[in-house]
Amino acid sequence: MTDPRRAVPRTDTVLADPRLVAAQRRLGRAEVKAAVTAALADVRSGELAPDAAADDAVRRLPSPTRRVINATGVALHTNLGRASLSRAAVDAVIDAAGYTDVEFDLATGRRATRGRGALAALRAAVPDAGAALVVNNGAAALALAATVLGSGREIVVSRGEMVEIGDGFRLPDLIESTGTRLREVGTTNRTTAADYARAIGDATGAVLKVHPSNFRVEGFTSSVPVRDLARLGLPVIADVGSGLLAPHPLLPDEPDVTSALRAGAALVTCSGDKLLGGPQAGLLFGDADLVERVRRHPLYRAFRVDKLTLAALEATVRAGDTPTWRALTADPDELRRRCQSVAAAVGCEVVTSDGAVGGGSAPGLALPGWALALDPACAAGLRTGEPSLVGRVTDGRLLLDLRCVDPADDATIATLVTAALRACT
Numbered sequence: 438m439t440d441p442r443r444a445v446p447r448t449d450t451v452l453a454d455p456r457l458v459a460a461q462r463r464l465g466r467a468e469v470k471a472a473v474t475a476a477l478a479d480v481r482s483g484e485l486a487p488d489a490a491a492d493d494a495v496r497r498l499p500s501p502t503r504r505v506i507n508a509t510g511v512a513l514h515t516n517l518g519r520a521s522l523s524r525a526a527v528d529a530v531i532d533a534a535g536y537t538d539v540e541f542d543l544a545t546g547r548r549a550t551r552g553r554g555a556l557a558a559l560r561a562a563v564p565d566a567g568a569a570l571v572v573n574n575g576a577a578a579l580a581l582a583a584t585v586l587g588s589g590r591e592i593v594v595s596r597g598e599m600v601e602i603g604d605g606f607r608l609p610d611l612i613e614s615t616g617t618r619l620r621e622v623g624t625t626n627r628t629t630a631a632d633y634a635r636a637i638g639d640a641t642g643a644v645l646k647v648h649p650s651n652f653r654v655e656g657f658t659s660s661v662p663v664r665d666l667a668r669l670g671l672p673v674i675a676d677v678g679s680g681l682l683a684p685h686p687l688l689p690d691e692p693d694v695t696s697a698l699r700a701g702a703a704l705v706t707c708s709g710d711k712l713l714g715g716p717q718a719g720l721l722f723g724d725a726d727l728v729e730r731v732r733r734h735p736l737y738r739a740f741r742v743d744k745l746t747l748a749a750l751e752a753t754v755r756a757g758d759t760p761t762w763r764a765l766t767a768d769p770d771e772l773r774r775r776c777q778s779v780a781a782a783v784g785c786e787v788v789t790s791d792g793a794v795g796g797g798s799a800p801g802l803a804l805p806g807w808a809l810a811l812d813p814a815c816a817a818g819l820r821t822g823e824p825s826l827v828g829r830v831t832d833g834r835l836l837l838d839l840r841c842v843d844p845a846d847d848a849t850i851a852t853l854v855t856a857a858l859r860a861c862t
């Protein structure tokens with residue numbers, strides 16, 4: 438009677454576990470059934486208790502990309518996918534998921550400009566731009582600008598702006614990969630207009646201004662603003678990086694697209710999933726003829742974005758109200774109140790916590806706020822839970838900063854933390 442093989446559950450019974458039913462919708466029946474079959478083999482051989490078969494099958498399934506609650510306090514966390522999309526953008530993605538009029542005019546029944554809704558939204562948001570274009574990411578936007586203006590020629594850039602953007606990718610290497618020679622001028626900390634002027638010659642195709650977005654040089658420094666570079670008589674490419682479309686008082690040191698255009702930049706490039714708070718994308722704004730040259734270049738096709746990106750971008754630009762900006766402008770008193778309310782439910786401490794913009798934007802800026810403080814031993818369990826909850830460990834404590842958390846998730850956090858505290862302390 439104690440032989441475990443007698444109690445081997447039926448495959449269909451295990452497959453009816455709600456988690457495995459949900460997994461069948463995601464992975465198909467064959468994959469889930471194979472996991473159940475493997476688990477039942479272990480039950481038969483006595484290695485697994487019969488009532489653990491469903492748990493074991495769940496563990497055997499490939500895990501999908503998971504939803505994460507970002508309690509790091511970092512609004513644009515590159516490892517967590519940078520910007521979280523707004524409700525409007527998510528709705529737009531769902532609408533565009535099937536067939537859509539991305540490249541079709543419903544009124545005339547003819548082919549239309551691809552992504553014209555997103556382009557119109559960008560033009561309306563940046564009236565100073567003669568034209569706009571959307572590509573796969575900021576790096577692609579810069580590579581295309583360099584290709585069109587610098588391929589087979591030279592682009593002049595300050596040594597203080599030879600930036601590595603992360604994961605070993607360096608903008609100088611990216612630009613040179615387009616067949617452009619980079620002519621470096623000035624020094625790490627100081628570059629003057631005369632340095633650029635001396636370097637410009639017949640082979641120069643453009644002057645490049647890169648926003649050194651992820652670090653700060655302090656002390657004896659000088660760099661040349663776009664306005665003065667534009668006076669050199671060559672097209673200026675300005676890579677403003679973060680995708681701020683117009684100046685914002687919260688981020689006074691962050692360059693923006695409108696100001697760069699007004700200062701005389703011929704092409705301005707930036708990302709869509711940093712301060713704009715939209716999907717991964719690269720944006721180009723500027724002189725209509727130059728933008729058209731980029732659009733006509735064969736490489737443009739290789740960097741083209743899909744209908745989901747265009748839909749999300751259009752909705753982000755038109756509706757605003759992004760989770761990114763809600764996080765950046767969160768009221769510290771309100772964050773404290775939310776932390777205290779969760780802390781009262783779970784029994785933990787509330788401490789001050791500085792949030793950050795992240796994503797290589799505004800590196801020096803601390804955003805004062807509040808966090809729940811837990812034993813760091815709880816971090817792994819919370820990270821691997823469902824949904825995953827990721828905080829940050831500082832000074833021997835796990836901080837759960839609510840700045841980037843949707844208030845609708847506070848109750849979920851209370852539930853996850855209560856369970857974690859039981860398991861880890």
Ligand SMILES: *Cc1c(COP(=O)(O)O)cnc(C)c1O
Pocket residue numbers: 574575576577579602647648649650651676677678679707708709718719796797
């Ligand atoms: C982030 C950044 C890039 C790269 O943009 P991606 O969208 O990540 O490709 C390029 N230049 C600057 C200045 C940046 O800040």
